[in-house]
Amino acid sequence: MSTAKKILIADDEPDILEIIQFNLQQEGYEVITAKSGDDAIEQAKRHLPDLIILDVMMPGKNGIEVCNILRNMPSFKKTLIVFLTAMSDEGTQIQGLETGADDYLNKPIRPKVLVSKINSLFRRFEKEDNGIITLGEIAIDREKYLVRHHGKDITLARKEFELLALLASRPGKVFLRNEILNQIWGTEVIVGDRTIDVHIRKIRQKLNLDCITTVKGVGYKFEL
Amino acid sequence: MSTAKKILIADDEPDILEIIQFNLQQEGYEVITAKSGDDAIEQAKRHLPDLIILDVMMPGKNGIEVCNILRNMPSFKKTLIVFLTAMSDEGTQIQGLETGADDYLNKPIRPKVLVSKINSLFRRFEKEDNGIITLGEIAIDREKYLVRHHGKDITLARKEFELLALLASRPGKVFLRNEILNQIWGTEVIVGDRTIDVHIRKIRQKLNLDCITTVKGVGYKFEL
């Protein structure tokens, strides 16, 4: 059961489509493409992507029009929308943001920039909503220090909570044991090998749910 | 609804100013803009806005300085102040909370998030209209320094009252011990480790009600 984020790209230039698609797939995203504005709306409705990249200049409906249409549908109120624009036109930027776009990408596209911008948008998005991460029946509220599962509040100890929050911050991503140690214990502190396991166990026990998967020889990942 | 709420926005980037202005005006707010820290202070004095959005990074006086200056003027003791920060620097967040900001907005700005955050800030403070916070059977009157529980008036000492009022201002939110120290004692004063505990105990005792929860290793939160 993969939790990879879905990204829809709409552009009429096949080359650009391919470049973006390739780079995002490398990052582990699931990519859907569309060749026109109407196609984009079609695909969006079908796949309900997490993020949509819209070229502003497209035959038929342009990106801004597509954005307007989508934003008026309840399913896409919270979807991240990013515009692709030529460097030149400044005016469009503002117009686009007014329409409810979340960010811009300028042509020509630099793959590294593209990828890091997309990644950071997702990161921000996850933190938002008042710091609540919601995944299926589980909600992790950083501010209230609370994990809710099926409407029931579950109290985790500090380390347990931090560990769960870390894993849940990127569902599907495998966290290496070292990575976990650095993030939660810091580089100074050194703890034994079995420490992580024990915390993982406690989380599993308290949540009473198999949402943390062991990847033997590598680490752990969170997924529903 | 008598008159529209006034919001002052200070940022040196015209684009951002315009985006925010547009979105807030759409929501029916009256918007004033300022292009620098000094300008912000100027406009604030003239228009006495209900809420001020300050970019942290500005030429001349930065947002934190402006906040400090305003907070020291009686007219702006109760004004809502929100910082705009680049998502990178976490350190500034903490510094900002110490200065007396009411919330944060992260760049890049997502208009929907901006608007809903502003709305919810106003909602939160309308609840404490007349300076009274009401939560279930508990009413906290900021002006009279009075707490009423089940119709009975309870007298809390100043520090106890401030502590309760702080926690109750955001039910459910966990306040870190440091956060509490900064909000109630300020950054200058340093008090011992057990001071907070003792006050918490007295509140619990006087209210005779389990509404303050300890989150070990983290802080305290208020909930019914």
Place this chain on the structure above:
DNA sequence: TGCCTGCTTAACAATTTGATAATATTATAA
């Protein structure tokens, strides 16, 4: 001054947490 009140602190008790050791279990490659 002497009393009261509120705030802080010290000292100790109570509690919770997190790390580890010891052991069992599982997955994987030979």
Place this chain on the structure above:
DNA sequence: TTATAATATTATCAAATTGTTAAGCAGGCA
């Protein structure tokens, strides 16, 4: 299949954190 490495489980203990109580101290006030 078996040997082996990696992880799961469990119990235990030290350390960290908080709760409680009482005492000290400063300021306000009659």
